[in-house]
Structures are given as C-alpha cells and as structure tokens.
Amino acid sequence: MPVEIKLNNRVAWVNLLNQNGNLLEVEVDGKLYKVDLMHTADGTFSILEGGHSYNIELVPHEQPKKYTAYTLYKEFELEVIDAEARYLLNRGANGFSSNENTISSPMPGKVVEILVNEGDEIKEGENAIIISAMKMESEYKSPRDGKVKKINVKAGDTIEGNQILIELE
Numbered sequence: 001m002p003v004e005i006k007l008n009n010r011v012a013w014v015n016l017l018n019q020n021g022n023l024l025e026v027e028v029d030g031k032l033y034k035v036d037l038m039h040t041a042d043g044t045f046s047i048l049e050g051g052h053s054y055n056i057e058l059v060p061h062e063q064p065k066k067y068t069a070y071t072l073y074k075e076f077e078l079e080v081i082d083a084e085a086r087y088l089l090n091r092g093a094n095g096f097s098s099n100e101n102t103i104s105s106p107m108p109g110k111v112v113e114i115l116v117n118e119g120d121e122i123k124e125g126e127n128a129i130i131i132s133a134m135k136m137e138s139e140y141k142s143p144r145d146g147k148v149k150k151i152n153v154k155a156g157d158t159i160e161g162n163q164i165l166i167e168l169e
Contacts, residue, residue, distance in 0.1 A: 002027075004081040007069070083107050083133070100143045103166040109133030111157045116166070120148045128166055131159065142168065 002015035017032070018025040024035045036048040047054040057070040058078070065080040112130040116122055122142045129140045146168040153165050 003083075006079040006081065007076050101146075101168050102164045103128050103140050103142065103168075104162055104164050105131050105133065105138070105140065105159055107133050107161045109138075109159055111153050111155050111159060111165070112137055113155055114151060114153070114166075116148045116151070118148050118151055122146060122148055122168070129153075131165075140165070144168065 002013045005012050005014050012029050015027040016024060017027055022036050022038050024033075024037055026033045026035055033049055038046045040046055044055050044057045047056065054071065058067040059070070060067050065082070067078045067080075069076040069078045109131040110133070112132050114129050116128050122128060122145070124142055124144045126142050127139045128142050128148075131138050131140060148166060149169040150167040151165070152163075152167070153159060159165065
C-alpha cells in the first residue's frame with residue numbers, strides 16, 4: 001500500500017513493490033527505482049541507486065512518523081503519512097471525526113463489534129464500534145453526548161473509507 005511522504009514542501013507517493021534483503025524495488029510517483037538500502041551501525045542509512053551513493057541520517061521528532069533528514073549538504077523535514085497517520089489526522093487530536101453527528105472510519109476495514117444499539121444514550125468519548133483495518137483493531141468513540149439515531153452497518157460487514165457507520169441525534 002502506498003504511503004505519502006512529505007519532504008519539506010514536496011509530497012510524494014511511495015510504494016514498496018518488492019524486497020529481497022537490502023535490495024528494494026520502490027515506486028515513487030509512478031517511477032520505478034531499484035535501491036540497495038542498508039541501515040548502518042551508526043544509525044544512518046546508506047542508499048545505492050543508479051550508480052550513486054547517498055547517506056542519510058533520520059532524527060525522529062517527538063511526534064510519531066516525523067523526522068529531520070540530514071544528508072552531507074542539506075537538511076529536510078520529513079513526514080510519513082501512512083494509513084495509520086492518515087487515520088489519526090482525520091480523527092483529530094481527540095480521536096473523533098470532524099462531524100459531531102456521525103461516527104465513521106477514514107479507511108476501509110471490517111466491523112468487528114458494535115457496542116451500542118439504536119436508541120441508546122451515549123456519552124462523549126464512549127466506545128461505540130470496533131473496526132479492524134490494516135491488521136489492527138480501532139475503537140471508535142462518540143464525539144458528543146447524544147442518542148444513537150441509526151446504525152448503518154452490522155458485525156462482519158466490510159466498510160469503505162469515510163463511510164458513515166453510526167448516526168447520532
């Protein structure tokens with residue numbers, strides 16, 4: 001599955017197509033690269049591609065999946081936006097969707113369990129539904145106090161990204 005990489009002001013879509021040890025086939029914005037990538041003992045990355053050698057040091061930020069990348073002459077701010085990071089961005093800092101009247105999943109998955117019924121009163125932050133996506137389960141919470149108006153899915157259903165799962169009154 002491709003991930004979005006932000007490098008300063010540039011955004012690229014990167015997809016790992018094949019890996020055999022240190023040898024990688026990577027697609028970047030539709031262009032294929034064959035790369036020899038090694039994580040060295042001093043914590044840097046050594047990259048061989050197209051007859052060129054690059055050394056990069058990644059220094060993590062406090063925020064997950066954000067780094068400062070240092071090369072011999074340049075410094076870059078780097079952010080990896082994969083499905084998990086996109087999920088967190090879409091949910092907002094408090095873990096809720098931006099719509100206060102619905103509960104939805106920003107990515108496709110499968111409904112594991114529905115923890116509420118239509119007509120139930122629910123409190124802000126209370127778990128309402130569990131979705132399995134990308135080999136992990138996520139609990140979706142109510143964005144506010146309210147009443148469950150409609151449940152649009154059932155346990156076992158496959159869902160699409162941004163599909164409305166539960167509506168609140």
